[in-house]
Amino acid sequence: xxxxxxxxxxxxxxxGASAIEFAFVAAFLILPLxxxxxxxxTALYSSMEVGNAxxxxxxxxxxxxxxxxxxxxxxxxxxxxxxxxCAIKSATSLGTNVTVSVGNAYCGCQSGTTYTxxxxxxxxxxxxxxxxxxxxxxxxxxxxxxxxxxxxxxxPIFSYLGFGPxxxxxxxxxxxxxxx
Amino acid sequence: MLQVRSQxxxxxxxxxxxxxxxxxxxxxxxxxxxxxxxxxAVDVVMWQVNQRQLQGAADQAVLAAATAFRNxxxxxxxxxxxxxxxxxxxxxxASGYPVASVTVAAxxxxxxxxxxxxxxxxCIASFPANxxxxxxxxxxxxxxxxxxxxxxxxxxxxxGLSTKGNSTLxxxxxxxxxxxxxxxxxxxxxxxxAPSTGPYAGLAVWFGDNSAVTWDGGNSSxxxxxxxxxxxxxxxxxxxGSVSTCTRLIAGALSLHGTSTVSFDDTGCPAVAGPVLAAxxxxxxxxxxxxxxxxx
Numbered sequence: 171x172x173x174x175x176x177x178x179x180x181x182x183x184x185x186g187a188s189a190i191e192f193a194f195v196a197a198f199l200i201l202p203l204x205x206x207x208x209x210x211x212t213a214l215y216s217s218m219e220v221g222n223a224x225x226x227x228x229x230x231x232x233x234x235x236x237x238x239x240x241x242x243x244x245x246x247x248x249x250x251x252x253x254x255x256c257a258i259k260s261a262t263s264l265g266t267n268v269t270v271s272v273g274n275a276y277c278g279c280q281s282g283t284t285y286t287x288x289x290x291x292x293x294x295x296x297x298x299x300x301x302x303x304x305x306x307x308x309x310x311x312x313x314x315x316x317x318x319x320x321x322x323x324x325x326p327i328f329s330y331l332g333f334g335p336x337x338x339x340x341x342x343x344x345x346x347x348x349x350x
Numbered sequence: 351m352l353q354v355r356s357q358x359x360x361x362x363x364x365x366x367x368x369x370x371x372x373x374x375x376x377x378x379x380x381x382x383x384x385x386x387x388x389x390x391a392v393d394v395v396m397w398q399v400n401q402r403q404l405q406g407a408a409d410q411a412v413l414a415a416a417t418a419f420r421n422x423x424x425x426x427x428x429x430x431x432x433x434x435x436x437x438x439x440x441x442x443x444a445s446g447y448p449v450a451s452v453t454v455a456a457x458x459x460x461x462x463x464x465x466x467x468x469x470x471x472x473c474i475a476s477f478p479a480n481x482x483x484x485x486x487x488x489x490x491x492x493x494x495x496x497x498x499x500x501x502x503x504x505x506x507x508x509x510g511l512s513t514k515g516n517s518t519l520x521x522x523x524x525x526x527x528x529x530x531x532x533x534x535x536x537x538x539x540x541x542x543x544a545p546s547t548g549p550y551a552g553l554a555v556w557f558g559d560n561s562a563v564t565w566d567g568g569n570s571s572x573x574x575x576x577x578x579x580x581x582x583x584x585x586x587x588x589x590x591g592s593v594s595t596c597t598r599l600i601a602g603a604l605s606l607h608g609t610s611t612v613s614f615d616d617t618g619c620p621a622v623a624g625p626v627l628a629a630x631x632x633x634x635x636x637x638x639x640x641x642x643x644x645x646x
Contacts, residue, residue: 191373195374199381214395221402221403221406229409232414282439313437315441346410346441347410348417348440
């Protein structure tokens with residue numbers, strides 16, 4: 171039975187003070203720290219997986235040729251017409267949550283180890299009598315490249331008392347594919 | 351002044367003797383080390399992430415090099431190809447790695463390939479005395495020769511398999527891997543049975559590229575095992591007769607001319623998994639039984 175006397179004794183007691191202090195330290199330090207490590211680790215893992223998805227897309231473009239229609243958005247695997255989505259899905263553990271699309275193809279001019287990014291669009295030609303502008307000067311090789319963009323929304327398990335983003339972090343990755 | 355000093359001394363003494371809040375103090379001290387290690391962990395992870403990105407760019411560059419090499423129809427060493435090197439440079443630089451950090455090393459896989467599945471770069475120009483052991487041969491035209499392969503041998507023939515003038519090629523438990531096509535002519539006979547165990551079980555002859563394979567003239571050949579020519583056009587012409595037991599012919603295309611006869615006899619064969627495929631894409635007329643042909 172709780173009496174005034176027993177409450178006074180409890181207030182005056184010093185035993186177990188360390189345990190209570192530990193409880194405070196654990197609540198405000200160790201728990202958020204552990205959670206933080208977990209969230210940071212899984213976010214980095216997702217970020218690497220997004221990178222993998224972008225590279226898988228770039229490799230697909232590299233091998234199968236360029237098409238701006240390649241996208242995982244709104245496409246599921248397996249369908250016969252959409253092996254792009256299947257290639258991405260098999261390369262990452264993010265499943266359908268990662269979105270990969272192929273950007274516009276662009277031109278570059280190259281001569282051995284010298285590479286110049288250009289602003290003009292394909293077809294990428296060598297300058298000659300027919301092509302006088304938007305072309306690569308003599309001695310260089312025109313190359314066609316495309317950027318593959320991957321994005322994924324990472325949602326942490328913990329909203330950090332409203333200080334964190336409520337809709338998660340947007341993770342993006344790019345990979346560049348040489349187009350033939 | 352003296353009073354303040356003694357008060358301060360007294361306060362310091364009290365703080366030193368005070369046992370309360372000791373966990374917080376220890377935690378604060380430990381926190382410096384703890385945060386240090388947190389920083390280290392983050393550094394290591396970022397290092398790994400950068401490593402992964404660099405590896406990704408390198409992979410991408412290599413793939414670009416190999417694709418460029420293939421598209422250019424090149425057949426020499428990949429590492430020596432300017433087309434391949436340029437593709438690798440362009441991809442790596444466009445992926446955000448400066449030119450100074452990109453190197454394309456020449457790598458010739460022909461000389462360094464060892465173990466199963468590697469095609470040696472050198473070959474023996476003529477068959478040694480019978481029985482012929484496993485090895486890589488480039489015999490050219492086999493004319494009026496009688497060759498017996500050692501039992502269980504794996505024979506690699508580069509530069510094509512060409513026989514004429516009553517030549518015979520025989521062997522049991524033998525697998526022939528041929529590049530450069532085949533031309534079996536005029537009364538020459540091939541009689542090969544595939545090994546029944548091991549990695550090449552059931553495979554008698556493998557034509558490894560898209561060079562044409564022709565059975566011609568009055569030769570009679572018999573195979574026990576698969577004839578695997580997935581990319582080659584296989585032609586039976588003239589009076590060519592082939593009587594094979596337990597054979598599967600897999601060909602890129604099949605063509606039959608003249609009075610050629612191809613018989614596939616499944617009598618007494620072990621059960622083969624998979625369907626018996628209809629011969630589609632076959633031109634000419636044929637007498638074939640069992641129809642175990644796959645023409646792609």
